[in-house]
Amino acid sequence: MSYIPSKGKCFLIPSGPREDAKHLFVIVTNKCPADCHLLLSISSVEPGEYYDPACLLHPGDHPFIKHLSFVMYSKAVVLSHDDIIKQVRDFAFLIKEDASDEFVEKIRAGIAISNRSTKKIKAYFTAAGAL
Numbered sequence: 001m002s003y004i005p006s007k008g009k010c011f012l013i014p015s016g017p018r019e020d021a022k023h024l025f026v027i028v029t030n031k032c033p034a035d036c037h038l039l040l041s042i043s044s045v046e047p048g049e050y051y052d053p054a055c056l057l058h059p060g061d062h063p064f065i066k067h068l069s070f071v072m073y074s075k076a077v078v079l080s081h082d083d084i085i086k087q088v089r090d091f092a093f094l095i096k097e098d099a100s101d102e103f104v105e106k107i108r109a110g111i112a113i114s115n116r117s118t119k120k121i122k123a124y125f126t127a128a129g130a131l
Helices: 081-089 101-113 119-128
Strands: 010-014 022-027 036-044 069-080 094-096
Touching (some): 036 101, 036 119, 069 101, 069 119
Antiparallel strands (some): 022 036, 036 069
16 A cells, blocks of 8 residues: 555544444645644534534534534644554554645644644644744
């Protein structure tokens, strides 16, 4: 398999409180000089539970999104290019449909305005985000 991580690629990654839970993650940067990418996690809005209002997503924004959802900026991760390839090859990350440029730009815009984005993630995005 020749999978090449890049901005807009999406996959399901095991995450969350349940053992079988998987969340949609979106790569929001191309490979930086350190050979890494920034990934953002998407989660469904659940009645009565807190959600980050910085970027709400609706059914149709991406084929995987079926319910009102939000970007979990607090769960942003930086992963190496090679590690992403390995996780896909080992089926730990399940490939989903690519995100549109508009979708990626919408969720990238929330990094700066979300009070859940860490200083470390904001600094990484500032350095690598335009790539």
